[in-house]
Amino acid sequence: MSERDAKTDHILDAALPVFVRHGFRKASMADIARAAGISRASLYLSFKSKEDLFRAGSTRAHARTMRDVEAALSGDGDVFGRIETAMAVFQRELIAPFAGSADAIELFDVNMALAKDITLAARARLVALLAQALSDAETAGMINLGSLQARPADVAGVIVAAIDGIKHAEGAGPKFAEDMQLFMRLLRAAIS
Amino acid sequence: MSERDAKTDHILDAALPVFVRHGFRKASMADIARAAGISRASLYLSFKSKEDLFRAGSTRAHARTMRDVEAALSGDGDVFGRIETAMAVFQRELIAPFAGSADAIELFDVNMALAKDITLAARARLVALLAQALSDAETAGMINLGSLQARPADVAGVIVAAIDGIKHAEGAGPKFAEDMQLFMRLLRAAIS
DNA sequence: GGACAATTGGACTATTATTGTCTAATTGTC
DNA sequence: GACAATTAGACAATAATAGTCCAATTGTCC
Structure with missing residues (x-):
């Protein structure tokens, strides 16, 4: 698995429980970044939008x-x-x-x-x-x-x-x- | 118990789990009204603000x-x-x-x-x-x-x-x- | 039916939160 | 030190929310 895939995987792992807990609308990118232990800016290095992130998870x-x-x-x-x-x-x-x-x-x-x-x-x-x-x-x-x-x-x-x-x-x-x-x-x- | 108290009691009963689930910031007055089965407008007939409502609950x-x-x-x-x-x-x-x-x-x-x-x-x-x-x-x-x-x-x-x-x-x-x-x-x- | 009070949906403004972008500074790696 | 990755923070545009208002609706009592 590439370095990149490992990172996106880690983010998606962290994002799942956030979506489960708050739903899509109330789950903010800040929430997800916090859960993944990275900065919000980094989140946008891996996913170009919240929708993109969700889609990747799906x-x-x-x-x-x-x-x-x-x-x-x-x-x-x-x-x-x-x-x-x-x-x-x-x-x-x-x-x-x-x-x-x-x-x-x-x-x-x-x-x-x-x-x-x-x-x-x-x-x-x-x-x-x-x-x-x-x-x-x-x-x-x-x-x-x-x-x-x-x-x-x-x-x-x-x-x-x-x-x-x-x-x-x-x-x-x-x-x-x-x-x-x-x-x-x-x-x-x-x-x- | 007066009619008024019964109503505020009912609202506070409904609001508690909303606050527990979402925290204070992410719990919206719309969420609370929905949980209480009343309109958002009605909520403001009983409580003049979200802070007032929380304070009443406390x-x-x-x-x-x-x-x-x-x-x-x-x-x-x-x-x-x-x-x-x-x-x-x-x-x-x-x-x-x-x-x-x-x-x-x-x-x-x-x-x-x-x-x-x-x-x-x-x-x-x-x-x-x-x-x-x-x-x-x-x-x-x-x-x-x-x-x-x-x-x-x-x-x-x-x-x-x-x-x-x-x-x-x-x-x-x-x-x-x-x-x-x-x-x-x-x-x-x-x-x- | 009609008066009455309570409730409502919806419109509205002001405030706040969030998104997505950018840059300069920082960190860690080779 | 060069390099890439990450970061905090500022930023504008957009969206959500708080709180207010009112006209329409509902139900209740007479």
């Missing part, structure tokens, strides 16, 4: 998460276990850190405003990966999508959309993880 | 606490038990709610800036109440201050000063309660 989080999701899906075990793990990774890395924030809604909104492309690309990639996993499982006779009259990509799309819907419905709350698990049981029951 | 908290402290000191049991309970009340009602805040230092500073008179008066009253309890206990032969070469008021002053010192030293942290208890054991050992 980009990094999505990149990391998708790498871990891909690893989970190419692991061992049956297709349900791998999908459950993958979705758990997605939830834990991209949603949970913010869902606990009192400003979770603002943060998700800001993310869609500033990093819509990255967010949608990651989501599309997630759908594609899930679809591939489902397709492979169907070919191997592990699952049966015929009774649902659905193609793998359709089911994958529904899974991701459901996660997103639950996230928006429950926001923070402990009900989120609960609803997630219920949905996974439902999925398993439907296509086993 | 005043109410001190009044409540001193009432409870007095009740604790005039309760049953030996003098140590009553003092321990009284100090626990003081800590729980006037310190703990803010010590958990990430902006605890700012809040204590603002309190001294905006409600110094109330804070110091309450502290003086606490010292006087403790001194009276100690004096009564000494008269009854329950404790012995002679070996310390101190008068009740001196010991009471030290107790309150120590609490304050520990508060400032530990700020938030779980060590506060721990140090409090240690100090009480120390006191008991010294004057039994």
